[in-house]
Amino acid sequence: MAVGEFELIERYFRQEAGALGVAMGVGDDCALLNVPEGQQLAVSMDTLVGGIHFPKNADPELIAERALRVNLSDLAAMGAEPMWFTLGLTLPNANSQWVKGFSQGLFRVANEYNIALVGGDTTRGHLSITIQVHGTVEPGRALMRGNASVGDEVFVTGPVGNGAAALAVIKQELEVGKSAFNYFMDHYYRPQPQLQQAKTLCGIAEAAIDISDGLVADLGHICEQSVVGATLHLERVPLSEPVTKLVPFEKGIQWALSGGDDYQLCFTVPPSRMSQLEALVDQKRLQVHHIGEITRGKGVTCLYNGEEVSINTEGYQHFDSKG
Amino acid sequence: MAVGEFELIERYFRQEAGALGVAMGVGDDCALLNVPEGQQLAVSMDTLVGGIHFPKNADPELIAERALRVNLSDLAAMGAEPMWFTLGLTLPNANSQWVKGFSQGLFRVANEYNIALVGGDTTRGHLSITIQVHGTVEPGRALMRGNASVGDEVFVTGPVGNGAAALAVIKQELEVGKSAFNYFMDHYYRPQPQLQQAKTLCGIAEAAIDISDGLVADLGHICEQSVVGATLHLERVPLSEPVTKLVPFEKGIQWALSGGDDYQLCFTVPPSRMSQLEALVDQKRLQVHHIGEITRGKGVTCLYNGEEVSINTEGYQHFDSKG
Structure with a gap:
């Protein structure tokens, strides 16, 4: 050429x-x-x-x-x-x-x-x-992975698991109707970077990460960098309506925890700023889901209705998952 | 994986x-x-x-x-x-x-x-x-392609043609002895970015470009962006000793003009700053070869001992030049 x-x-x-x-x-x-x-x-x-x-x-x-x-x-x-x-x-x-x-x-x-x-x-x-x-x-305002502290609350900005669902649809592992197909393709090719919410969160959130590898892996990155642990309450993890319609909760939550490609933000807020966060939610400037808290220790612990469950986090699957 | x-x-x-x-x-x-x-x-x-x-x-x-x-x-x-x-x-x-x-x-x-x-x-x-x-x-000190003016002198910082010679050796189109082989491999894999000379040239040179596509193509970029022409005196274009030993002048100059991968700088200096340039050369802070001048018109004209010659500039050849 x-x-x-x-x-x-x-x-x-x-x-x-x-x-x-x-x-x-x-x-x-x-x-x-x-x-x-x-x-x-x-x-x-x-x-x-x-x-x-x-x-x-x-x-x-x-x-x-x-x-x-x-x-x-x-x-x-x-x-x-x-x-x-x-x-x-x-x-x-x-x-x-x-x-x-x-x-x-x-x-x-x-x-x-x-x-x-x-x-x-x-x-x-x-x-x-x-x-x-x-x-x-602004210097000092960036949302760093390493800023989480024990006692912080853990949030996500929206439903997780859509990325993995979309991948299953693209790989033809799942058959879906036209409207679900369009929903997942739109999610896959046109993920929404949470820039507006992120800007609003500066000064309120401490640590943040975008969910590209799966909720457990990405929250795990925050834990690692902050030298803390985290507890996730699985029943509070938001799944999208198309996901809940398509598969049982067990599958949906598996997608959410280990699928990736969601591009929602996972972030932590210290107790002292919770009222500020709530005010912004009331003003509809933020949409958040309270899914866990930062703890002493190491890694991410998953609870379902208060009971610890072990999760098979096989990590992010590429479109072509050979090898 | x-x-x-x-x-x-x-x-x-x-x-x-x-x-x-x-x-x-x-x-x-x-x-x-x-x-x-x-x-x-x-x-x-x-x-x-x-x-x-x-x-x-x-x-x-x-x-x-x-x-x-x-x-x-x-x-x-x-x-x-x-x-x-x-x-x-x-x-x-x-x-x-x-x-x-x-x-x-x-x-x-x-x-x-x-x-x-x-x-x-x-x-x-x-x-x-x-x-x-x-x-x-520093703002205003960058060496831009579009800054050349009619009457500027054109220079290069060192020999050109080594890139094309190295490519010919790698592609086994040319057999060379061990010391030439090492010279060209070193040039190919360890080209010397002319950062020190460039810094010295800020405030003296007007336009500059690094020679990656070949002297004619790259000087041509300066001409295009500056809306000027240029004359090159081929007998003044510096070739390296290994190149002159290896091939006749016609081949060497062809490599220099259209080979690329040389990573010397080609730059222009207005007449008012020539004495500054010469002083830096005398102090051995710059090594330059005066190869042409910026003219009215368009594109690069090549002269050999004062006579216009036409050059087949087939442009940059990749390592794998299929297609």
Whole structure:
């Protein structure tokens, strides 16, 4: 493939100049960015590989949506405001129809969340997408995994288990009706980064993480970094209506605990800030589910109606779960 | 492959905390970085695909060296100071021996250029490496492609053509003796980002670019962005001794003009700053070769001893140049 074709591709990704803080975007050796004074820069990079993190033949608009949304979720998990992103796109060939669709999906999400594409690289190879997002956060306000303390309450921002359900549907392990199919596909390809809620939580929540590996694994990351334990009350873990309609509770909760790909936030709030949290919930500025508490000890303990249960957390399953 | 294996891999990439400006490195949803006040952030992302940008069976230490050095060259082309980098590593399997070698090569370069690994992602898939480098530069001091003016003189910092020669050796199109082999392999896997010279050039050079696609293509990028033309005097273009020993001038200059992978800087200096440049050369703070000038018009014109010659610039050839 000639270089020229890739140069053509890159034109799909040139945006109008003028995004906030961009002194130089696509088109030079580096992008030049002005980080607002007094703000910390939050950066996160995620790679999505065709055939592993999404089906290779998926609609390119949806692949792009998923890739950028998943990355934005990492900014949400930090309480950071999206500013800029870079794109490393590796393609088996210069299919302009594919690239057009991909760029449309990408800019739709970029516009929705007000994040500007400022650079990247386009290469030939097996289909793979690496995105790095850049956001800003006031020093000391970021929601860190390591900030949880014994006695904090544990919350999630919405239903978990949809990611695993969607994966089962995509892998044709489960048959579902049209409306459930659409619901899960929408969840899979268009996960909602919880940026707005995260911003509201800054100053109230202590630790936070986005649920990408499953509730137990991700809450486990908070425990590990904070050197604490956690108790989860399974009967309080919110499942979506389509999940509860589709499978028994045991399956649904298994999905929620170990499925991943949910992109809700799991966060902790110290007792002293519970009244602030409740006020924000009353004002409908937050939607939260109180699912557990931080304890002394290590790791995540699961209780069902007060009795300890052992959970087979086989961890995150990729779209292609070989190996 | 289980997630656990990739978590093990990621441990190879955890560095001690304490690098300049890193409030949070590897281990949370985002890295948190403090950009020094009054500095612009320069970022650049490059993807290197196994079998395309390097032989898949190459020594992982060398693959890592090349990947980071090539990215650092983009900071040099901007006159930026290296600060932090992120790594997106896609591997076909969790071969800890390979990863150990890769991390050793990576940190050797990181330590040499004082750049800290602050985050990234490790996934399963075809071998591919995406690195984003982050540097700082004083506003208004960056060396931009679009800053060249008619009458500027054109320079390179060192010999060009080594990249193409190395590629020919790797592809076994050329047989060479042991010392030339080592010279070209060293150039290919351990290109020298011209960071020190770039820093010295800030305030003297106007436009700059690093030579990754070949001298004509890269000087052409300066012309395009600056809306000017350029004249190159081929007899002044520096070739390395191993290249001049190996092939006739015609082949060597072809490599220099259209080969790429050289990672020298091509830059322009206005007549008013030529005496400053010469003083720095006399002080041995710069090593430069005066190869042409910026003109009215469009594109790059090549002269050989004053006569216009037409050059077949077939552009950059990847390691695997199929397609």
